[in-house]
Amino acid sequence: MQVYGVTLGSRLMLGTSQYPSPAVLTEAVQRSGAEVVTVSLRRESATARAGQAFWQIIRDLGVHVLPNTAGCHSAREAITTAKMAREVFATNWIKLEVIGDHDTLQPDPFELMEAARVLSQDGFEVFPYTTEDCVVADRLLQAGCRVLMPWGAPIGSGRGLNNPYGLRSLRARFADVPMVIDAGIGLPSHAAQAMEMGFDAILLNTAIAKAGNPAAMAGAFRLAVEAGRAARLADPIDARDMAVPSTPVFGQAFAS
Amino acid sequence: MQVYGVTLGSRLMLGTSQYPSPAVLTEAVQRSGAEVVTVSLRRESATARAGQAFWQIIRDLGVHVLPNTAGCHSAREAITTAKMAREVFATNWIKLEVIGDHDTLQPDPFELMEAARVLSQDGFEVFPYTTEDCVVADRLLQAGCRVLMPWGAPIGSGRGLNNPYGLRSLRARFADVPMVIDAGIGLPSHAAQAMEMGFDAILLNTAIAKAGNPAAMAGAFRLAVEAGRAARLADPIDARDMAVPSTPVFGQAFAS
Amino acid sequence: MQVYGVTLGSRLMLGTSQYPSPAVLTEAVQRSGAEVVTVSLRRESATARAGQAFWQIIRDLGVHVLPNTAGCHSAREAITTAKMAREVFATNWIKLEVIGDHDTLQPDPFELMEAARVLSQDGFEVFPYTTEDCVVADRLLQAGCRVLMPWGAPIGSGRGLNNPYGLRSLRARFADVPMVIDAGIGLPSHAAQAMEMGFDAILLNTAIAKAGNPAAMAGAFRLAVEAGRAARLADPIDARDMAVPSTPVFGQAFAS
Amino acid sequence: MQVYGVTLGSRLMLGTSQYPSPAVLTEAVQRSGAEVVTVSLRRESATARAGQAFWQIIRDLGVHVLPNTAGCHSAREAITTAKMAREVFATNWIKLEVIGDHDTLQPDPFELMEAARVLSQDGFEVFPYTTEDCVVADRLLQAGCRVLMPWGAPIGSGRGLNNPYGLRSLRARFADVPMVIDAGIGLPSHAAQAMEMGFDAILLNTAIAKAGNPAAMAGAFRLAVEAGRAARLADPIDARDMAVPSTPVFGQAFAS
Amino acid sequence: MRISVNGAAQEVGETSLAALLEHLGYSGACVATAVNGAFASASARGQTMIQNGDEIEIVGPMQGG
Amino acid sequence: MRISVNGAAQEVGETSLAALLEHLGYSGACVATAVNGAFASASARGQTMIQNGDEIEIVGPMQGG
Amino acid sequence: MRISVNGAAQEVGETSLAALLEHLGYSGACVATAVNGAFASASARGQTMIQNGDEIEIVGPMQGG
């Protein structure tokens, strides 16, 4: 798949948060086959310099870095954060999160759209974290986004695809836009389902980082994403309401 | 996994019916990694001898053969068919199907149980195709079965796991019995979901044979089954009703 | 509706267990409009005679009494219990429960069928508590049952219709047999849904008895059952996958 | 319930479109018990004057009239339409629809918000047709709306509550705001479910108007809405994952 | 003789089931009976003689779901 | 002047919106009006003079969902 | 004698099942047999004499799900 002119061999992207240790993070990224990882910014202490060490770990992974604007609640905050991220991580990519609700961490469509517009005009390549709302998606595309990141379910919920009908509508409405399901994926079967529905990639974090064995779970998600993509291309059967026999009935012994 | 003392490296089993050609069947089995395929019996013509040619194809695959009693509607029919299958295919394994309803091809618990009892006593190693019914499962185990094959959904329906609650109850009730989900699987995500729920293997046919590209779909299912199994072992996160942030909120810039 | 020659004006039947007090039970039955209530048997103390007082309360309700065989785990127990119930409650009706699994309180299809056969031959009018299994249903009808009581979900779970596909198949397979959804109903919407699907009546207990306000909940269920039945008769619209406008679009102002 | 200072005895509101005849419309409104009906505007022919006759029918119903802005695709169109509606129907109430997607007839959150703001400032009492999006809801309330009308599913789809989790979040987030589920309701059980979830009222049209027997279906929905509301107030039981017996097990005969 | 009534051990002399019920205080009660798991109808209680080791069930109406 | 009324072209002389409505036969009808997409209230129709190219909407009640 | 083989009527003389199979052209084929619904094993075919009215099934491998 291509996003903003970059060709990716893997359709799985990983967050880097919440891992038990840097070593486990590194192993999970490697097992996942991910070529894109998300990172963030925080206040850096001059003495501890925790961020500098983390950044070295990420650079050693040799993957594309997708900074996010997690925690921002307004377009203004998100825009400033994006600019700081561009300088720190030396990339025009930005995963644009503008949170509108403390409980569900749902994106704010109004602030998101405004930030997407400003950042796109400023040369950013915006990956907006959005809902399944078709109209918001349309506005984001008009604002200059070339990729969409609809949620599967609220961040960290692990619920999978909470509104399959809405996601299917979104996928159908903008068939040619690369879409990455971001947030809410809890199990490999969720990821496979999203890929079977025609989404282009999966971004997840909690489901791997908080699993009992993160590296093994990363491998499981890698397989599931590949499985779902392959199934999409292999033209699956339709579900039927009534049963049909899979073993031919002609030539049946004991038939009269 | 072990079934009747045989160790299997693959947790995917394939039906051999409905493929566009013997070549596609062969390629699909190879791509799937399956070590077990199901076969059946029909009236053989002395001149055409179609069965002899098919049998050679199967033998060339070098896999375990699991004959079925598809199309049987009584214990008596199923028992005679099983005995014929044992002679033809030179195996004690029998996938015991006794159909009780023409519309849904649902198993008949009464005839199934009787056939399982008689066949087990006669030295067969019975793989009974059954529903998610816990009580029927208990009776089948008492009748001598050491493996269960609960349906996911009606044969050929492609609906996936039609009654997840019932299947989860069954899995929990007999935690140590090898269980193979048989029938109803339409997509790799269905197979992954079943494996995540703790089922031991998947048997399917229509979803691969009738896909646009059966061999590619076989590969997709192979990955999905491996993904689901790996996830089960890696201790997945629980789904949550309310969202939690996946990016740490301490050290947030712009916090007061 | 008619069951065993008795015409019922109400399609809601109530269990009599678990109410906070006899007065609440009485009020709930009255508010529900139920014409059938279920009762049971237990060891009676010669001194306390609790059953005698309860029986007077039930008789004062002026409704049909449907004794059950709750707690029986074999055909033999159920048959003896049914005979004792017939004598105590002076009715040929018996709600036949033969439990096969301690966890889910699922019916045992084998023992149930045997008890149904014996009791039907002995002049009982059997209301068998069964699953959605079509083959078991067919056997129960052959055994002499003229009514079926498929579960919605496990007893007391309040989950509603756990397997709508299976229940719909059962309803379609035996279109002319009176079927009462028994067990698992938690909310009035569940009851309405079952009636919309074409089931003939609802039997419930826990959802009313354990509600904060049992009498009010009884009234709610009465309305819901009537609503679902009326909807079934009024020929509902089909669900559509894509939206269509409900306000006519011709004559639209501002159209070019 | 109270909406904009008006006390309503009925929690069911009806659209007036798509009925087979004015007589059926009248009967359906009467059987539904609705005290609010929605109406619209279209180009009126000086000679045919169809609108004048329709208006007389509605006035004869003696109910509150809630004009909509159906078919509008921009804030500007919706604002002009609302002003025309206020003059024609002599009410400050306006059901604000601004459609953002031709396929799903989904509301456009951006135009909707703008129109709601302008109209609220102009003295309108706005009933905005919106999605389950919590952030959009918050903006609409800030814009002056005192009622929300979230969709159940796309207009005319009859799918019921398409995203129960999202609707439940919305309900919880703004517990004190009157919310009317508008669009997508197909069956009385859907309406009851929405009321059980704590929504305050139901607005529907297609499910009644296009039913085989609209008047009977109107009666069914009336009962269902009352049932769901009563259940909400009567404190329903929680669903349980595992079954519990509803008949007491102490005093069981045949116990050892 | 040693029997059990509703699960509790009892010592009784030679008696019919009918007499036993009366002796135990069930006169006038609406109850049903089983002996050793088999139904014993009210009309047969007079002829039903209690045997040593019999397990008697005496049940009455109760709430049911 | 050439205007459009409810999407149909019309040739009219100098006129107010009120006079136009009467001329077109809407007397006594419960309708609302917009000119070029902006609401024109009933009370303002007398002072609203029609301009060449105006797009007039005249709407009345209809069924709605 | 009149028998049926795989559902088709056949006229045959006195014969064993083994001879019948050879006569019908099944030599060397991997097939299993049933007579009147009961399994007839390969090793028993020589001793299994065909009776008038027998229903013979001769089955071979096929695709299965």
Next chain:
Amino acid sequence: MRISVNGAAQEVGETSLAALLEHLGYSGACVATAVNGAFASASARGQTMIQNGDEIEIVGPMQGG
């Protein structure tokens, strides 16, 4: 002057943002800066003079989801 750095109050003399960073010990660190909520690029730090009451943010890489 009294300013805040990453939310903590600081007393500093007249200084540029660049000098402040060096003074605080961030030399060589990969960080980005904002002053009063607006991005201050690395190349502009030398010309950015700190004002009394300024709120300075100094951020570095961290894990993100």
